Amino acid sequence: RRDRRAMLGRSALLRPSARLQPGGRKCVLSFSRGLAPKKLVGSLDQGTTSTRFILFDEHARSVASHQMEHKQFYPRDGWCEHDPLEIFDNAVECIDAAVAKLADQGYAALDVVAVGITNQRETTVVWDKHTGQPLHNAVVWLDLRTAELAKELSQQGGQDRFRSVTGLPVSTYFSAVKLAWLIRHEPAVAKAIQEDRALFGTVDSWLLWKLTHNGSGGVHATDVTNASRTMLMDLEACEWHAPTCEALGVPVSVLPRIVSSSEVVGRLACTSIRGAPVAGMLGDQHAAMLGQLATERGEAKCTYGTGCFLLLNVGEVVAPSSHGLLSTVCFKLGKDAPTLYALEGGVAIAGRAVHWLRDNLGIISSAKELEQLAREVDSTEGVSFVPAFSGLFAPYWRSDARAVIVGMTLYTTRQHIARAALEAVALQARELLDAMVADSGASLPCLKVDGGMSVNSLLLQMQADAVQVSVVVPREVETTALGAAFAAGLATGVWRDVAQLRGLNPPAREIVPRATKREADAKLDRWKDAVTRSFGLAVQGG
Secondary structure, X not given: OXXXXXXXXXXXXXXXXXXXXXXXXXXXXXXXXXXXXXXXXXXXXXXXXXXXXXEEOOOOOEEEEEEEEOOOEOOOOOOOEEOHHHHHHHHHHHHHXXXXXXXHHOOOHHHEEEEEEEEOOOOEEEEEOOOOOEOOOEEXXXXXXXXXXXXXXXXXXXXXOOHXXXXXXXXXXXXXXXXXXXXXXXXXXXXXXXXXXXXXXXXXXXXXXXXXXXXXXXXXXXXXXXXXXXXXXXXOXXXXXXXXXXXXXXXXXXXXXXXXXXXXXXXXXXXXXXXXXXXXXXXXHHHHHHHOOOOOOOOEEEEEOOOEEEEEEEEOOOOOOOXXXXXXXXXXXXXXXXXXXXXXXXXXXXXXXXXXXXXXXXXXXXXXXXXXXXXXXXXXXXXXXXXXXXXXXXXXXXXXXXXXXXXXXXXXXXXXXXXXXXXXXXXXXXXXXXXXXXXXXXXXXXXXXXXXXXXXXXXXXXXXXXXXXXEEEEOOOOHHHHHHHHHHHHHOOOOOOHHHHOOOOOEEEEEOOOOOHHHHHHHHHHHHHHHHOOOOOOOOOO
């Protein structure tokens, strides 16, 4: 293995140190030898709408970052695709751009000692292992093209036919159904599988393979959290389940090797930090759990992103659900570490509804404007917005549902609709939390929240009112990226153990409920009535 210092060149050995002129102004950086080593951990956070690379120091503070959006493709109603090559190119550019900013902060590229990857889960990529070219666009997690196939699979053995092994119901949501659809409907994919040229992976696997490709191939692996979202992994054994693969027509040979969430799996073969170890991989919601340090049984978090996802740590034993939730891996922090499990409830549309109001209806011109608009009225005046644009996930699992706005009158304004959109996020999370309490018997003292919409103070107050417990926001709300950095840093000795991580991302604010339980329950009842009106609205074949 080549030494990273040789790869980065002689100049990388010289550590920049900023000197201050009188009056505190920073002058040109000089370079000196012998200073105490600094350690940075990079986090490649690949999401549904954008990719970013954030560099964290040993105190879990962000020192540099870069972010890029990628194009969304909608070839048909209900379909959503991404270009895997665009995602990879953006990842490389984000890494290089963030590293280029380090000198201004007194760091060098050599200070980056590890990289973690976190990703949009379930999104499915198939590529040619000889050419490195995708065989089809990535089929995104919220894509609905597999509705008929999911229905067919459910009719053959019930929607829960694989749940006892994989923890998941048959749904358009999970990677296995998307991969089976590609094998059936895309000749290039079927041919490559027949010729033993095809590799499958979720976005973490795709990026890992491309970033570690050294001319003779890349590392083909995925971690237990992402594998647990395919509907192909035995949840207890953390291995691919051959009978399930066979039932779905998926050859095990195309699947990546399953590793823990925190171990060195390869080294970057490109970018300005070539040679840095990739030492952590987690699906985005699992990374957020680690970033929130929800490492003990009974701890939960809610992430507001494109969707809304609530996870509850249930410890070292798989917890089945009888209330529409998913049994999943929480994370596994090392080869020999115990596997921790979680109950999860997912809502397909949260932040994406805000984009719809902005881009499709023109009700707002920016996401920030939504809160201002919603504050102009005291209530929704009976309006309920059910954003089932891609069907409903937990606890309903209705792929035939479609978005509805109900309860409007001639008095209804865009302010009421804006407020109803925020209220929908909070009420969907309330339903998930109620299901978790019913399944686990847990009584949560608070709800930890994070993600892009956690900067919306009105939403957080609505959330506290809906769930009737305090809502706690951490100092670093981008916990998805932070969690991937924690995993990579634990594997490379930046941090000794989870105990050392505690205190690195303390609470920044707490929002307490203002509404009474009676008021909260009345809103929930009205919401549930509106949800039923969204059922069965999907156009056949659409």
